[in-house]
Amino acid sequence: MKITVASGKGGTGKTTVTASLAAVWDRPLLAVDLDVEEPNLHLFLQPEISTDVEKAxxxxxxxxxxxxxxxxxxxxxxxxxxxxxxxxxxxxxxxxxxxxxxxxxxxxxxxxxxxxxxLGTIHQGRVGETRFLSGTLRIGEAMSPPLMEAVKKKMDDILELEGRDAVIDAPPGVSCPALCAVMDSDVIVLVADATPFGLHDFKLAWESFSSLAKPTGVVINRAGMGTREIYTFCGENAIPILAEIPFDRKIAEAYSQGRIIAEVSAELGTVFSSLQKNIRALAAGDTGEVGDA
Amino acid sequence: MREILVLSGKGGTGKTSITAAFAHVSGHKIICDLDVDTPDLHLLLQPTHEREVQFYAGNEARINQAGCIGCGLCEEMCRYNAIHHDGLDVFTVDPIRCEGCKVCVTFCPEETISFPEKHCGRWYVSTTRFGTMVHAQLFPGEENSGRLVALLKQEAKKLAKEKQIDCILSDGVPGVGCPVISSLSGADFVVIVTEPTPSGRHDLERVAGLCRHFRTRAGVIINKFDLNDEQSSHIEKYCRDNGYPLLAKLPHDALVTEAMVKGRAVTECGESKIGLDIRVAWEKIEQLTR
Incomplete structure (x- = not known):
């Protein structure tokens, strides 16, 4: 199963969610950073990167x-x-x-x-049992999708050989690079915050990605901040809410230290293990099971 | 003419909130939202559209089934994996993957692939309480954001000349790819908004590297600096070592979200430390670009 974590607006918490999912995932996993313009997943997972860097x-x-x-x-x-x-x-x-x-x-x-x-470089690594894969766009290179395709090809080779699941960190936005990240995925997890900017860009992301007709759910980050409008929008469009991460300065501070949020407290660990459960239910088409997060 | 562009590398560091505040505290300028993919500046500036223009760019291949003999040459030659055939040898183009390169159109022996122009979005010239604004909305999932960015910049320049305004203030896009490179072309000064987190630092260095690559001057704002003092001092050191002026260290303040909910710039919401710091930052930018 391939799960892509995407957003629309930048800075809503894609990398936070991807790193935390990788930390709680209960099957062999490949964590992939497809945000090749600004790859950050390695800063949180801190994998041991293999020294033979491959160029694309x-x-x-x-x-x-x-x-x-x-x-x-x-x-x-x-x-x-x-x-x-x-x-x-x-x-x-x-x-x-x-x-x-x-x-x-x-x-x-x-x-x-x-x-x-x-186009850039492709890096591979490991953190514990989890494998890690990422691409880094060369500074000055304008086109990110071709490098993303090269990383995706590598990902598919690994998944086929080792039967792992993949959790993929996507770039922000709703145009070609973001679509390139989500279009071959089995499940799309959209991370949104409840601020006016967050809601506006979430609506654009929904409009863009829902045409792919893939199982899609939302994680509401910094829940309690901003307005309640996002809940209304999800209700009206029958978008399952897979998890809510509370608005808490402590989480922002932990993030600023490069920590994985699922490891900050037992409560937050539970948020992400139940997110994993909800993603599996969503992938299985069992939407009745989703939403009691 | 000065073109000041706000970038960040990492998304969500506060580009748009800071651009809106600059738009409030600065004199005459043309305001430009170069984030044509997920624009947000209009939520704070509430523009009234004076002019709406449709944006057409690029083309997309379409196979006319009546003339197709199923030879498969198009699928074979497509480098974007955009053409597939089903069990009955019906060939179709996946519009999401189609790059608009015209290779299949050119080489189809039956000349049965058409190549219509794509309607990719809309752009606007608007009035706001802070001045004229040029902005756009690419249709979700569309390509050619770089071309639309270039078009907006051109339009902003034209308007500035007409109105004898010597400053263009542009809100940019996260990342370092196509639309960012397009937005950098001709910019005089880049304001990089970062935050004291590992991602903020990492992405600052990449976008600063891009400015260096295109020989564009840049200064740095550390937003939410008090979230992590240690990370903030690393960024300050990076700026000193690399000759990037530190324009401001802005505190983490709930007022920014409150202003956003009200559809206001943070500097419009009464006196505040963050508002004052933003005014000082704008003064520094004025001095650096005069």
């Missing part, structure tokens, strides 16, 4: 100017302004390339060969 690449074209006849077919095909033709010079803009491979396929002169652009 995207295939992009390189020009052999001697073979190029300046026909312009590649320029006409490229949708990303990554190739230009001015008078008698063909120029490639490797940073703009989306790696579709179209230019290389359409060039009949063999003037565009295979090159690479570094």
């Amino acid at each position: 690449w995207m295939e992009i074209p390189v020009l052999d100017a001697e073979k190029c006849t300046l026909c312009g077919d590649c320029v006409n095909l490229c949708q990303f302004k990554a190739i230009s033709l001015m008078i008698s010079t063909l120029t490639l803009y490797p940073d703009m390339c989306h790696g579709c491979g179209g230019c290389m396929a359409i060039c009949s002169k063999g003037a565009l060969g295979k090159g690479q652009r570094e």
Whole structure:
């Protein structure tokens, strides 16, 4: 089973929930950080990271100017302004390339060969019995989904081989990177807070992710802060509330020390073990069981 | 013209609340919400839309089933795993995965894949109690946020010229990817809002690295600094060592959420320590960008 923890608004507690779920999970687990722009899960799980860091690449074209006849077919095909033709010079803009491979396929002169652009790095590690996997986008790289896809592929290989569950920390937002993180998941856990910003972005996330028709539930973080509107919205849209994490300065302080919230107190430990139970019930389609968190 | 951009790396550190307060305490400017994916600034500024423009960007492939011979070339050539076929060899494009690269359209031997333009969102020019605001809403799940960010910036500049205003104040997006890179283009000064947590620190360093990469000047605000004094002093040291001016250390104050619930900037809710600190921070930014 793959569970993705997503949000909409940033800073609602995705990493807190992911790290805590990893801490209480009762089956062999792979904890995955797909927030490749700002990966933080390792700061809380503190896995022992394996030293052989793997780089992820995207295939992009390189020009052999001697073979190029300046026909312009590649320029006409490229949708990303990554190739230009001015008078008698063909120029490639490797940073703009989306790696579709179209230019290389359409060039009949063999003037565009295979090159690479570094997307970032992939890290693996362990904390106790739990395996850890994450991606880190290279600073200056604009596209995060290709690196996320490379991490997801690695994840699927591990899951297939070892039969683990995966808990995935997603990037914030509701556009392409966030969708890339949730779209192959079995269950989506949305973390929201009850502030006006939190509610507004939660509604956008619901609108975006509910079209995927996957079992989806919500964790309300900093419960008691802000307004009650989020409960009304969940009620109206039949979104199961999987857990509530109380608003408490002590939790914020523990987080600021890099602690895993499920380990702060017995009560909080119970919040996350019952969250795990509710996620399983949600995945099994047993919504009647959910909600007594 | 000065373009001041508020970023954070990590989400939820307080970018929007601080941008709204800056919008309140500053003089003439164009306000710009560059978070086109999950915009929130309008919740505090309550803009009145003066102009609404539809945003079209990119295209998406659609297979016209009548002409498809089921050869499978499109599925084979698609690098985004966006084309699949069922047991009856009916080929379809998954719009969520389609990158709009036109490879399948170009190579389809039957020329039976169409490539319509995508309607991705809307953008607005609005009036607010703090001045003119440019903002947008990308439809949930849509792409091309970078292009929409670039378009908003262009529009803000045009408006500033027309109105002879010399300052653009922009609320940014979390992360260091496409929309952030797009928002950095042409910015004169970046205000990085961080918090004294391991994530806040880590993400500050990444977004500061991005500013360095694009040679853009940056200063730092530590929000909720009193949550963890030790982490705060690490951040202060990082700023000193790397030449980033510390613009403010703002206390953890429930007033920020109260202001948000009221739809106000925190500086509009009576005298407060945090309000005063934000005014001082804006003064420093003014001096640094004059």
